[in-house]
Amino acid sequence: MIKNSATEYGSMAKTLHWLMAAIILTLIFVGIYMAGLPKDTAEEKQYAFQFYDLHKAFGVVALLLIVLRLIWLRVSPAPKLPAAFAPKERIMVKALQGLLYLLMIIMPVSGYLMSNAGGHPISFFGLFEMPVVVGESEALGEFVHEVHEYGGWVILLIIVLHMAGAIKHRLKDKGGESDILKRML
Template sequence: MRIKNTSTQFGWVSIVNHWVTAVLFIGMIALGIYMGSLPKGPERSDLYDLHKSIGVIILGLFFFRLLWLKLSPNPESLSSTRFEHILAHSVKGLLYLGLVLMPLSGWVMSSSGGHDVAVFDWFVLPAIVSENEGLHEAAEEFHEILGELILPAIIVLHIAGALKHHYFYKDATLNRMVGKE
């Protein structure tokens, strides 16, 4: 398998980035929902620290993905109609937006609540905004709605599209993302 993408195949860098990001992103949604159900205490605090660290990693993977797209553009879409092509790109664009908005809204939420964003005790991000209770509550609400309602729906659409291509169209869309085509 090649490192870089070709006009018909994804390279291993894109494939690894896709699957690592997908697992982390879906795991973060589940972790966020679980954390919200916990009472305040050491377990919840430790999970919040982990959640913030992984969120920063996801944001870094997203910016790496953008750089990699400039160096190694994705293969052509295998969508069979213009509508499907537009839908696929729209869903991917919304996922990309989520990969930015979730970590950024979490960072704003932490900063406006007076909390640090430490990344695995490696470093601490500077506060992105100053403490502000109103902003904190707004960022928290945005983060929660995006993570519990909007992004799960977009992820389901993305997965449904891949499965439709694989099982109904029997094309290489899904196989390309697992390194088989």
């Protein structure tokens, strides 16, 4: 079934979840790698900017997917947490999910604005250029650069906690009511 039921995730939510997980984790590691590359000579710049182009194009894909995911969440709400979850655990799960959604918006938006503010084009896999939404601005560029840089570490930390929660429930209660990883697989 494509839609979520009261207790299970449907195929659309699962596809969006795992596709975005793969894209976001790759973006984080490629982002950290490329930002640290030397860019002094023409060759070094050419090497680094290949990664920049790919990072930006996949970042735009991540932005489109999060919009689709938020729309889909309204069309087909997520299944409720099982009754076995204690009130404190419910708050933790919801807080982590909320922060993840927030950062899944903040990261691509700050990256997009950073490129615009720096006057750098965003090519969608060489097919066409994405529209410019803000003009060049050093102050904005610096601000969104900081947001993107710190945001990258925060989203990584939250993904690790999110995974740790899923693994903990799998180990504690494999196949049982609180093993919520099974309904996302």
